Amino acid sequence: MNETILKKNKGKYSIENVPINDITEKFGTPSYVYSKKIILNNYLDFKNQFEGIDHLICFAVKSNPNIAILNLLAKNGAGFDIVSGGELQRVLAAKGDPKKVVFSGVGKSQEDIELAIEHNILTFNVESEAELYRIQNSAKKLNKKANISIRVNPDVDPKTHPYISTGLKDNKFGVDEQKAISMYKIAKTLDAINIKGIDCHIGSQITELKPFEDSIKKLLELIDHLESLNIKIEHIDVGGGIGIQYSKETPPSFYEYSKTVKNIIGNRNLKVIFEPGRVLIGKAGILLTEVEYVKNSSDKNFLIVNAAMNDLMRPALYQAFHEIINISQSNSDKKNYDVVGPVCETGDFLGKDRFMSAEEKNILAILDVGAYGMSMSSNYNSRPKVPEIIVDDNKCHLIKNRESFSDLINSEKLLP
Ligand SMILES: Cc1ncc(COP(=O)(O)O)c(C=O)c1O
Structure with missing residues (x-):
């Protein structure tokens, strides 16, 4: 790294x-x-930290969407985090597997949602109740089922530049915990929706472990609560965001980051999804x-x-x-x-x-x-x-x- x-x-x-x-x-x-070698080494180093636990690395396409780079990662097993239909088209052009695609973003268009459903993506990271209904209606129209996770905004300060901080309650991303619970309850009643997971992404260029720790803990508490409501969560998507050293920053190593994530998640029966961009490329x-x-x-x-x-x-x-x-x-x-x-x-x-x-x-x-x-x-x-x-x-x-x-x-x- x-x-x-x-x-x-x-x-x-x-x-x-x-x-x-x-x-x-x-x-x-x-x-x-x-450098091809550095891209690949970063990806494989990151991946190796999680050997032995069920996980998927979904490269954040927005960080570098060139199809040659996406293809290099796809050939090595990566999935992708996308935020538009255009990014999905890029993943497809790069021979990426749509079943390893998570779709984030607050403003998914009807057209983009339908494209993603047609390609059977792994999950939508749903960012509002209105979006949940739009996905349900789109899936019904296509006579298919759509997989969803709710993007939770855990109100954690990632201590990064305000423009790339996304997990504070006045940011536009995700929904708060109470809203997430009510959305999962609604989702359970929607016949074209499969509840798959839970998601957060609190920001980019984060150089401390504490914000990751705090947000994952909040998600796990929520998972427990949902289980008590008979809502089963299969995967936890912990977002991207590990920072890199541009100047004098001292971001955590892959080892330190993975140790923190693994310690908190323990031996729960959950697949862990990561959405790194910057730290890989x-x-x-x-x-x-x-x-x-x-x-x-x-x-x-x-x-x-x-x-x-x-x-x-x-x-x-x-x-x-x-x-x-x-x-x-x-x-x-x-x-x-x-x-x-x-x-x-x-x-x-x-x-x-x-x-x-x-x-x-x-x-x-x-x-x-x-x-x-x-x-x-x-x-x-x-x-x-x-x-x-x-x-x-x-x-x-x-x-x-x-x-x-x-x-x-x-x-x-x-x-x-
Ligand atoms: C939803 C989402 N996931 C993942 C990322 C990737 O973040 P990073 O490049 O910091 O790893 C971003 C970028 O901010 C994002 O918005």
């Missing part, structure tokens, strides 16, 4: 056994590059970008690079920190730089106050962007989306082309 993607040998950087220079020469910049990806201009003024120095907030939104959106390394040779003096993109927003920065040496045409690597990097990118400022490449030992595979200008306007039309 702590393997670093960039290797340095005699002043030259590589990923697995491919020099970065080869990658930039072949694919240009900006570009997202991932975050450290497996970098964004390569080239310095366009070095702009010095009396107050500030800027490295203006060819990647921007549309390619990597996390710094602008969450003031997130990503380490930035100059992988080229530079003999210029080290200075304090803001690393910024060409987008016309003051919020368009990739790093602030980075003490480094850099010159025009140098290649910078922005680290730990495998999760919520490419997946949150946009075409803002009419910037085509960048390519994605996977390194596998000494080979590079282009898994997404760089968009062209015609890709950008293909779906637009002039007025008659």
Whole structure:
């Protein structure tokens, strides 16, 4: 889990056994590059912690939805956590098994619900009473039964950025415990609904174990109560959310996390479902970008690079920190730089106050962007989306082309 993607040998950087220079020469910049080995090792390390207990790892597609990555995980037994019909289509295109899919999200459309029912997904993580009825009606219409779990909002503070905190009572996600009980009672009466499990996801980039502990305990109490009402729960979905080290954070190891989960769940007869995203893929990806201009003024120095907030939104959106390394040779003096993109927003920065040496045409690597990097990118400022490449030992595979200008306007039309 702590393997670093960039290797340095005699002043030259590589990923697995491919020099970065080869990658930039072949694919240009900006570009997202991932290590297959790190993705797979992370997934297998996580999975191995739960050997001996009935479990399923459902990779959170939103963290990185490229079908090559989904396919890699599917081939190794992973299920998927999806939040839209589009993500389900991606899982199918990646040859993932829909019977290992859990469907979360507060605003599931009728169309998406029907698509999921048609593909017999493992469960809907239901987030409101209205959604429960919509699933019942959709299943009836299709003459099928739908599996459901209720997403409980355990009102636990995950101590993370407010935008990625999802398990507090004023967040829009899930329902409180009392509401969950009444929804399970209703679900029991609905003839097109199978009650399968219980679910929570309290937030992302969580670096302490206590919030996980508190939320799982609350779910177990609820399971006991439901059992007393003759409502049987087969699986507990404990969500995703383990954080990674971007800077000085000290997130729990897989071992510590699994020990906590296993201790709390004990020998209950429950399948445990996990929905990790960031912790599996975050450290497996970098964004390569080239310095366009070095702009010095009396107050500030800027490295203006060819990647921007549309390619990597996390710094602008969450003031997130990503380490930035100059992988080229530079003999210029080290200075304090803001690393910024060409987008016309003051919020368009990739790093602030980075003490480094850099010159025009140098290649910078922005680290730990495998999760919520490419997946949150946009075409803002009419910037085509960048390519994605996977390194596998000494080979590079282009898994997404760089968009062209015609890709950008293909779906637009002039007025008659
Ligand atoms: C419902 C749900 N499950 C899983 C995840 C994955 O979280 P993470 O990438 O932090 O593991 C998210 C992301 O916030 C989510 O909303």
